[in-house]
Amino acid sequence: MLFISLTALPPAAASSWELVPENPAVGNVIEIKGANFTGETAKVLVSFEKDVQVSDGRYEYLLEGVEIPSGFNNRFSVEAKGADDLNVRVKMILWISRTAKAEGGIARVSQSAVPPGTYRIRIDGKSSAPEVKLKITGLQQVKVDSGNFSYKYNTKSIPAGNFEIKVEDVTKQVTLHPAENLSSDVILSSDQTKESKKDFSKNWKAWSIWIGGILAGMLLVLLYSRIKKH
Structure with a gap:
């Protein structure tokens, strides 16, 4: 009689991620x-919400020091609930704007393949509501090596409070504490700052092409509108 022994294979370990430090403060990396x-690759999504008061029918929110890491597999998006329209203005060499009208009380602007660098972003628009709820999301694809990855994110552009991190299908809510709790061991070092500038210079050509494409598109729209008038 032939006996066949079947050995159950151990289940594959589920994907997971951890945050260091576990209780970050504004400005921590x-x-x-x-x-x-x-x-x-793995998709890393960081998002937070901000309630902005409306004054004289307008709202405005400014983000300082928004860092876009190396690589162009990224996306930056803004959603404005309670707004009539939405303008997202990014300061590179010049201010470049994206505009959207609200549909169903929500206006959305999204931009992918953003060149690496540190940006100043102004979000504004019109609203007939007392306040506008903004949802700001950054998406980055990071390289996975033998199932593992490490991704660093500077929180200096995120306000204190709750924000969300989603890695593929694993989502966690994180509380960002005020800046007075900042610990020196996780502040962006000068070496990291130099490396960021180095990465930015390497991608200058692609950054210039990106701006040139936007300016070319604006010129085409202007030319088309003039031809249409005649």
Whole structure:
């Protein structure tokens, strides 16, 4: 009689990630460490909400020091609930604007393939409501090596309070504490700052092409509108 022994294979470990430090403060550089992820890349999404008061029918919110890391597999998006329209203005060499009208009380602007660098972003528009709820989201694809990855994110452009981090299908709510709790061991070092500037210079050509494409599009729209008038 032939006996066949079947040995159950251990289940594959589920993908997971941890945040370092676990209780960050505004200005901390947080590190997201992932394990047991499949594929060559993982999507890391960071989002937060901000209630902005409306004054004389207008709202405005300014983001300082928004860092876009190296690579162009990224997306920056803004959603404004209670707004009539939405303008997202990014200061590079010049101010470049994206505008959207609200549909169903929500206006959305999204931009992918943003060149790496540090930006100043102004969000504004019209609203007939007493306040506008903004949802600001940054998406970055990071490389996975043997199932693991490490991704660093500077929180200086995020206000204190709750924000969300989603890595593929794993989502966590994180509380960002006020800046007075800042610990020196997780502040962006001068070496990291130099490296960021180095990465930015490497991508200058692509950054210039990106701006040139936007300006070319604006010129085409202007030319088309003039031809249409005649």
